[in-house]
Amino acid sequence: MAHQAHSYHMVDPSPWPIFGAAAALLTTSGLTMWFHYNTPYLLIMGLISTALVMLQWWRDIVRESTFQGHHTPTVQKGLRYGMVLFITSEAFFFLGFFWAFFHSSLAPTPELGGQWPPVGITPLNPMDVPLLNTAILLASGVTVTWAHHSIMEANRKQAIQALALTVLLGFYFTALQAMEYYEAPFSIADGVYGSTFFVATGFHGLHVIIGSTFLLVCLLRLIKYHFTPKHHFGFEAAAWYWHFVDVVWLFLYMTIYWWGS
Amino acid sequence: QGLKPLVPTESPAPIFGTSKPPSEAEAFLGKNKVPDLQKVFQRSDGLPVHLKRGVPDRLLYRTTMALTIGGTIYCLVALYIASQPKNK
Numbered sequence: 335m336a337h338q339a340h341s342y343h344m345v346d347p348s349p350w351p352i353f354g355a356a357a358a359l360l361t362t363s364g365l366t367m368w369f370h371y372n373t374p375y376l377l378i379m380g381l382i383s384t385a386l387v388m389l390q391w392w393r394d395i396v397r398e399s400t401f402q403g404h405h406t407p408t409v410q411k412g413l414r415y416g417m418v419l420f421i422t423s424e425a426f427f428f429l430g431f432f433w434a435f436f437h438s439s440l441a442p443t444p445e446l447g448g449q450w451p452p453v454g455i456t457p458l459n460p461m462d463v464p465l466l467n468t469a470i471l472l473a474s475g476v477t478v479t480w481a482h483h484s485i486m487e488a489n490r491k492q493a494i495q496a497l498a499l500t501v502l503l504g505f506y507f508t509a510l511q512a513m514e515y516y517e518a519p520f521s522i523a524d525g526v527y528g529s530t531f532f533v534a535t536g537f538h539g540l541h542v543i544i545g546s547t548f549l550l551v552c553l554l555r556l557i558k559y560h561f562t563p564k565h566h567f568g569f570e571a572a573a574w575y576w577h578f579v580d581v582v583w584l585f586l587y588m589t590i591y592w593w594g595s
Numbered sequence: 596q597g598l599k600p601l602v603p604t605e606s607p608a609p610i611f612g613t614s615k616p617p618s619e620a621e622a623f624l625g626k627n628k629v630p631d632l633q634k635v636f637q638r639s640d641g642l643p644v645h646l647k648r649g650v651p652d653r654l655l656y657r658t659t660m661a662l663t664i665g666g667t668i669y670c671l672v673a674l675y676i677a678s679q680p681k682n683k
Binding site: 345346347348349350353356357359360363364367370371375376379380382383386387389390394397398400401402403490491494557558559560 | 623624625627628629632633635636637643644645647655656658659660662663664665666667669670673674677
């Protein structure tokens with residue numbers, strides 16, 4: 335039987351990339367059909383197939399690493415580079431929305447009454463739920479670091495407790511933010527204030543949900559003994575992503591919620 | 596013969612340290628099944644990793660394929676219909 339003479343991972347042929355591309359086609363064209371022809375079927379097929387592809391692709395990565403041992407230090411280095419590049423691209427994504435916010439708020443037009451917040455907008459009190467949300471995310475940053483140290487010290491019970499607490503804090507943030515959205519005295523249709531507020535905080539909220547899901551998967555893997563004190567990159571990637579989500583919120587809080595009120 | 600002691604001389608049953616330490620089968624929140632799974636996924640059966648577990652993998656794979664390929668055909672049909680000019 336031939337063995338490879340290098341430390342890279344030559345993956346088995348996989349259908350997920352092409353199915354993923356097809357799922358993206360169905361989701362985007364499904365959005366079009368829903369918007370213009372009021373039929374949601376294509377969109378639903380797109381969302382379900384996207385979810386199925388993500389599930390199976392990531393399941394296969396766990397199989398290749400934890401069960402088949404393909405993630406050598408060389409492979410892990412590549413994954414680290416990949417995650418860093420991905421998070422950097424996300425940072426640029428948010429930069430765009432912050433740019434839009436400052437474009438409109440630094441020099442408010444006469445249509446807005448020459449002021450920020452515009453005439454007629456009652457902004458949310460930054461010392462109310464938004465401050466609680468800030469505390470929640472900062473605390474979750476502490477708990478995820480606690481979980482990391484517990485994993486490295488082979489302390490199973492504490493690692494599970496700390497990571498579970500992190501996930502709960504993440505869901506608590508989402509629940510509070512959903513309530514804030516429902517109770518807000520302004521909507522996305524309320525001029526450029528509404529647009530910048532809900533698009534920026536909305537995409538952030540989506541990233542909180544993604545990050546919480548990633549951490550939840552890590553929690554399940556932690557309980558199933560997938561991580562070792564020396565090798566737990568999936569968890570580290572989730573923790574990096576979570577810290578990124580936290581930092582974006584801090585910027586959102588300081589600029590849109592506080593300075594912008 | 597001798598006087599029967601009023602107080603029993605054997606030491607009383609121990610109170611501390613009597614619970615047995617968690618054995619391998621009772622570890623916190625389930626036991627480690629990773630070595631068994633490693634055996635399953637390292638079988639030389641020529642199967643690619645996405646089908647390695649047999650029936651459940653095949654089911655999910657076929658469902659995903661049906662949705663994506665069927666959906667792509669539906670998408671092309673819908674786009675063809677949508678591109679027809681509206682007759683006034």
